[in-house]
Amino acid sequence: MKVLFFPVYVSTPHFETELELMLKHINAGDKVSVLKCDEDLFSCEINPEHKKSICYKCKSRFNKGTSIIKGVEVLKYPKLRINYDILKQDFTSIEELKNYSIEGIGIGMGVASTLIDRYNKDHKLDTIKFSKEIYIELKSAYLIYKVFENTIIENRPNLVYIFNGRFSTLLPMVLCCEKHNIDYYTHERTGGQLNKYSLFYNSVPHLFGYAKLEIEECWKSNPLNRKKLGASYFIERRNRVIQSWHSFTENQQHDLLPSDIPKHKTIISIFNSTIGEYTAIRGRDNPFSFFLNEYDCLSKIFDFYKNYTSLQFYLRIHPNLTGADNTQIKQLKTFIGKYNNVEIILPESPIDTYSLVDSSDKIIVLGSTIGVEACYWGKPVIALASALYRDIDTCYWPKTFEEFDQMIKSELSPKNKIGALKYGNWELTRGYDFKYFRLESLFRGKFLDKNISLNNIQKIIYYSLRIIEIKNIRELLKMAQRKLKI
Secondary structure (H helix, E strand, C coil): CEEEECCCCCCCCHHHHHHHHHHHHHHCCCEEEEECCCCCCCCECCECCCCHHHHHHHHHHHHHHHHHCCCCEEECCCCCCCCHHHCCCCCCCHHHHHCCCECCECCHHHHHHHHHHHCCCCCCCCCCCCHHHHHHHHHHHHHHHHHHHHHHHHHCCCEEEEECCCCCCCHHHHHHHHHCCCEEEEEEEECCEEEEEEEEECCCCCCHHHHHHHHHHHHHHCCCCHHHHHHHHHHHHHCCCCCCCCCCCCCCCCCCCCCCCCCCCEEEEEECCCHHHCCCCCCCCCCECCCCCHHHHHHHHHHHCCCCCCEEEEEECCHHHCCCCCHHHHHHHCCCCCCCCEEEECCCCCCCHHHHHHCCCEEEEECCCHHHHHHHCCCCEEEEECCCCCCCCCCECCCCHHHHHHHHHCCCCCCCCHHHHHHHHHHHHCCEECCCEEEEECCEEEECCECCCCCHHHHHHHHHHHHHHCCCHHHHHHHHHHHHCC
């Protein structure tokens, strides 16, 4: 079998994951080829300004990593003449960018995903203000597509590996594989485990249907300790244990609650998610079934129940939005002080998410993982936006506002915990154990007991390039402080 890699995200652990997969296929007798980026991209996820220093570091890591593995064929990067003038340069809205295609290939969605993520997680990115950046990303996406298509036509791989598959320089490879009927895997960190990676066959990590199949498969394949393992996932999260990513509740104060929670009212807590993380993913359309969007959802709920003195709402804005000053935060702040029975908890607030769940009679979730967690902790949960736990019976899923209203006004029993245990078991058992790579922290590890990092001479070259690129003394001082840990 012929296997192809094109690492354009040469960062730990994703590059080492690809090295792991390369070695695995070589040991299985497969022919492994890898295409090396030749600094031609106008922008990429780890080097949006196309700095020479970062390109140097990236190529050095690539060379060191691939040289460790015997038998990897490094393909010559094709130099193509590409007419970028055919690319659209002006977009009136982010939706127009998402829907943009060239030669029938929808590269606009990946560009939108990259720029929303890069610029303040703003799901309503100003496409006029960032027109230059959009055009640069479109050129990179189009270049990646052309280079990758040329490579697969010449080499005819049976299988391709791609990191994540979401962003501007990654989605074009997925689209190319689909166009040419080539099987592919996308890879990512595994949700509940540090030293694992996940693979998604002819899919990307963000799709609900794929998650449901995996959740059920993991449950069936782990009959002995699946309940215990599933429970440990939720206990670890509540205790702020870092599993495979930062704990969003680590800066919250244990047991801290909003002041003066009314004792004789029905307490309903609402937990949202970061719109920028899901708004530009192919296959993830509007997650709300009968609302237009998050703002429409919350506006209608708060307006409808504003005179219900027996209800008290708390909106806990997702901690991942701490420090953001984007459209989502601005919209959410318009609710502050507007309703007598609504309290807004800002993302940076030390209010303890889990204590708030414990003190609530009902939970409403808009895509947040707290939905499945609240189910585990014995709370009735009403879900108004799709999430990875959508299809495992952890929440109530109303299909109309009238049905939602009935759930608010009636007694709701918590769902059986079995669905939550399935989810927790999935998070801790899914994916594949690293065999050759050992992750020591979120962004550091060793492949075959070696750090895939710069040697001393390379570091001198790298920092020399960095200093040349620095535009002002403040930036230079910041770099020095980071390195000297002042």
